[in-house]
Amino acid sequence: MFTQVKLNYNYNAYEPYVDALTMETHYSKHHAAYTKNLNDAAVKAGVGDMPIEDLLSSLDKVKDDALRKAIRNNGGGFYNHNLYFSTMSPNGGGEPVGKLFEAIKKHFGSFEEFKDSLSQLSISQFGSGWGWLSANAAGELSLSSTANQDNPLMDGKGFVPILGVDVWEHAYYLKYKNLRADYVKTFFNLVDWNVVSANYEKAQNKK
Ligand code: MN3
Numbered sequence: 001m002f003t004q005v006k007l008n009y010n011y012n013a014y015e016p017y018v019d020a021l022t023m024e025t026h027y028s029k030h031h032a033a034y035t036k037n038l039n040d041a042a043v044k045a046g047v048g049d050m051p052i053e054d055l056l057s058s059l060d061k062v063k064d065d066a067l068r069k070a071i072r073n074n075g076g077g078f079y080n081h082n083l084y085f086s087t088m089s090p091n092g093g094g095e096p097v098g099k100l101f102e103a104i105k106k107h108f109g110s111f112e113e114f115k116d117s118l119s120q121l122s123i124s125q126f127g128s129g130w131g132w133l134s135a136n137a138a139g140e141l142s143l144s145s146t147a148n149q150d151n152p153l154m155d156g157k158g159f160v161p162i163l164g165v166d167v168w169e170h171a172y173y174l175k176y177k178n179l180r181a182d183y184v185k186t187f188f189n190l191v192d193w194n195v196v197s198a199n200y201e202k203a204q205n206k207k
Pocket of ligand 1 (some may be wrong): 026081109166171
């Protein structure tokens with residue numbers, strides 16, 4: 001049974017960056033639907049007890065085409081939004097400290113260059129999708145973007161997403177309309193770098 005991460009704040013706590021109605025619809029409708037549809041498909045496919053990271057990085061184990069597609073789309077939607085919502089905080093923003101900050105500097109030159117690169121990838125993703133900061137067990141970082149609800153786990157290259165920027169229109173359209181770049185810029189005001197740092201540590205402890 002896959003369950004949605006709990007939101008630590010009320011829907012209106014993310015204002016003015018993300019409006020309350022967007023948060024409510026995103027979490028209680030979109031994310032809830034991905035979660036329900038994943039559970040239904042996973043039970044049918046006999047993979048309801050697998051850790052979600054393992055499931056998404058070995059989708060070829062699901063032999064039925066329709067179920068595999070349902071698990072890819074809804075399992076991605078479930079996992080991606082658990083990551084997204086857990087890294088958002090009204091007390092977010094600023095920069096990470098410690099090992100993650102050092103790794104960002106090493107890989108991307110500076111925090112600002114990292115932010116610009118991830119923003120550009122997210123803004124220029126054609127259609128619905130995500131921008132990603134991912135890490136592997138060696139502590140290396142990678143930036144990428146994907147379409148739909150795909151994520152870097154599905155590449156099977158050992159990179160685990162540690163921060164995701166949702167650029168589906170449902171994440172921003174009520175407030176930002178067509179101005180995806182404005183939403184992406186403002187999203188960084190909500191990023192809880194403590195959680196992203198913890199995700200970075202976890203990615204390195206993966207066997
Ligand atoms: Mn979304």
